[in-house]
Amino acid sequence: MLDVMTLHLTATDLSRTVLRSAPSVLLELGAAGQRLFEAAVPEHLTAWRARTRAALRPQMRPYLDLCRLPWWFPDFLTPPSLGSDLTAALDEVSATPTATLEAELRPRIAAGDLPARVGALAAGEPVARQRLRAAMVAFHEVAVAPYWETITAAVHADRAVRGSTMVDAGIERVLRNLSPYLYWKPCGERYELSYECGFANEIGLAPAGRGVTLVPSYLVPRPCVLDDPTGPLVLAYPIRPGRRELASGQPLADLLGRTRAAVLGAIAGGPSTSQVARTVGISVASASQHTSTLRQAGLITTQRAGPAVLHTLTPLGEHLLRAGRGS
Structure with missing residues (x-):
């Protein structure tokens, strides 16, 4: 059945x-962890997984221990806000009540689905919480951040x-x-x-x-x-990715600068200036400055919709974004 x-x-x-x-940073992080243990991944993730596996370090183990089951993932690692800001999301995870950790992790440990060393986290021990957060940051740096x-x-x-x-x-x-x-x-x-x-x-x-x-x-x-x-x-x-391989945006960052390249990528969905700022993790004033430069270069257009200012890519901007990522 x-x-x-x-x-x-x-x-x-x-x-x-x-x-x-916008994507959820912890949802993508959890999926990245689970992808490492799958028997096979789609073609566009093959090279990404090889690079990520090569970059794994022992300090990531407290997080990867929780990613090994293909049919289960702890709810407390994807709190309801599902935001894009890593620090804010990790603050939510760190504040998980011990009762929640016990309820989610103890049955899996007892069933043998999780290793016994997860018991310290299930008990809410401060050191175990700190190690989990450090592991999530370290894994994010190699598995998600370069491709964000x-x-x-x-x-x-x-x-x-x-x-x-x-x-x-x-x-x-x-x-x-x-x-x-x-x-x-x-x-x-x-x-x-x-x-x-x-x-x-x-x-x-x-x-x-x-x-x-x-x-x-x-x-x-x-x-x-x-x-x-x-x-x-x-x-x-x-989603159905419109490219064959998940790669970093480094060529585009080399051309425009890392932040401005990130702003251009964030504009693909027609967001407002404040939404761009939240996605990229910069101030609204900085986002406004970068969008102004991109607009003057003919890469985006801007229009007002009530109190919001919305940005969209021009054909030139779309072409540059695709070319910069090798699509």
Whole structure:
């Protein structure tokens, strides 16, 4: 029997469904860790995995210990905010209550799914918490940070396509074509969105009016659900990358400078200046200065939409972004 997760959605859930505009740094980090232990990865990740494996260090083990199971990943490592800022996200992980660590990790240790050394973290020991945070930072530096511009640009491009579909055809069309792993089925006044998973024969979740937050991801291998009862149900789904290999944006950074190249990549999805600033991790004033320079160079265009200033790539900017990343 196939293992199936089904989301039971109402019209209210559909009306409250939103699409995230930026990747989640901890979601990508967790997926990167799990990809290391897969038997095979897609062609566009083969070279990335080889480079990442070659760069692994012993201090990363406290985090990678938690990434070894293909069908399970600790919820506390992907807190509900799913932000793009690593420091803020790690602060959330560090603040995880000991009771939560115990509840998530002890059963896996007892079942032999996790090594016994994870027990110190399950007990909430301060040194174990510190080692986990240091391991996440170290792993992020080799597995995600060098590729963040490429990941962000791909996620923005996916969101732009979904956003256009939502405007032209509605949210049902978006959900129907979200991923080849997901199956959409109207059922009278309700709707079902299901996918094959690897941890139960059949599970059903009902947001019951809380809505759904769609999170596009470059590295997750298959859809996954994060259900925080206090907020919308989160559905992360794998995008279809528009390139053959995940590579860093170094050539483009050499040409424009690292920050300006990151700003250009962040503009792929048509964001506002403040959204660019949050994505790149710079001040709004700095983002405004960089977008002004890119606009004067003919790489982006800018228009006002109410109080927001929105930026989009010109054909020249799109060409430069693709060429700089070897697409």
